Structure formats: C-alpha cells, structure tokens
C-alpha cells in the first residue's frame with residue numbers, strides 16, 4: 001500500500017494522463033492512457049480502455065472489458081457469475097467462464113448505483129440510467145433504465161419516441 005492508501009498489484013497502467021485517487025485497489029488489470037479512477041473503487045482482472053472515467057465506489061471484477069471514453073458513475077457493481085453461492089451448485093454456469101465476459105462499448109454512461117449482470121454486452125453510445133439492474137444486452141445508443149432495465153427510447157411498436165420540448 002502506498003502513502004495514499006492505494007494498492008496497485010500486477011497491473012499494466014498507461015504512462016500518459018492516468019489519475020488514480022487515494023484508496024483505490026487495482027489488481028491484475030490493464031488501465032490505459034487518460035483514465036481517471038476515483039477513490040474506493042476495487043478493480044481486479046479487468047481491462048479499462050483509454051479515457052475511461054470510473055467514479056468512486058465501483059466494483060469491477062475479472063471478465064469485464066470497458067472500451068474508451070466511457071463513464072462509470074459512482075457505486076456501480078459489475079457481476080461476473082450469474083449462479084452463485086450455495087444455490088445452483090449443480091449448474092456448470094456457476095463457474096466464471098469466457099461465456100460471462102461483459103463488454104462495455106465506447107462512449108457509454110452507466111448511471112450511479114447500477115448493477116450489471118454477468119456476460120452482458122452494452123453497445124457503443126448507450127446510456128444506463130441510475131439504479132438500473134441490467135439483465136440483458138443493451139443495443140448501441142439505447143437508453144435503458146429500471147429494474148430490470150428496459151429500453152426507454154422506443155415506443156411499444158419499437159419506433160423511436162418523439163421527444164417534445166417545452167410541453
């Protein structure tokens with residue numbers, strides 16, 4: 001642990017413009033240039049692309065890949081196993097495996113306090129509202145939120161909603 005309370009163990013960290021705030025724990029991860037990692041985040045076995053902002057109190061475990069220019073707001077939890085603990089012991093999917101890799105695209109925002117299921121793909125430019133439970137893939141540029149998160153930028157016919165201003 002360094003004098004700022006940070007633990008950085010076996011990581012590859014970009015040499016340009018990376019800020020790692022106090023009390024961050026990084027283990028076996030790749031952090032590319034331009035990233036900001038705010039305090040009390042725990043990141044292990046993850047790959048973080050260029051210019052990604054990870055706000056405070058994030059949990060980003062193994063099998064998570066985040067592409068460039070994405071923002072992860074405070075308190076987001078990524079999971080990397082769907083069937084856990086004493087339950088589901090007989091299911092082979094209990095193990096962390098390649099099937100459960102979660103990929104977050106470029107220019108995505110994930111709102112504060114959201115939970116992202118294992119093996120989810122979140123497309124480029126998508127927006128996940130605060131407090132969402134994301135159980136299915138999110139299409140590029142989609143807006144999703146809620147528990148479970150549902151697409152909010154399309155009407156019931158699947159057409160883009162007309163957004164009216166000032167009424």
Ligand SMILES: CC(C)(COP(=O)(O)OP(=O)(O)OC[C@H]1O[C@@H](n2cnc3c(N)ncnc32)[C@H](O)[C@@H]1OP(=O)(O)O)[C@@H](O)C(=O)NCCC(=O)NCCS
Nearest residue numbers: 061078079080081082083084117118133135136147148149
């Ligand atoms: C609850 C759980 C076991 C259900 O798994 P499952 O039976 O395979 O369920 P499915 O993925 O087929 O989803 C079935 C429905 O429940 C919804 N759903 C699943 N998990 C949900 C959750 N945690 N909260 C809200 N809705 C949930 C799905 O959106 C889907 O809804 P739909 O039928 O309207 O489309 C799993 O989603 C879960 O929460 N696992 C725990 C993960 C975890 O905490 N890991 C920590 C270790 S890293």
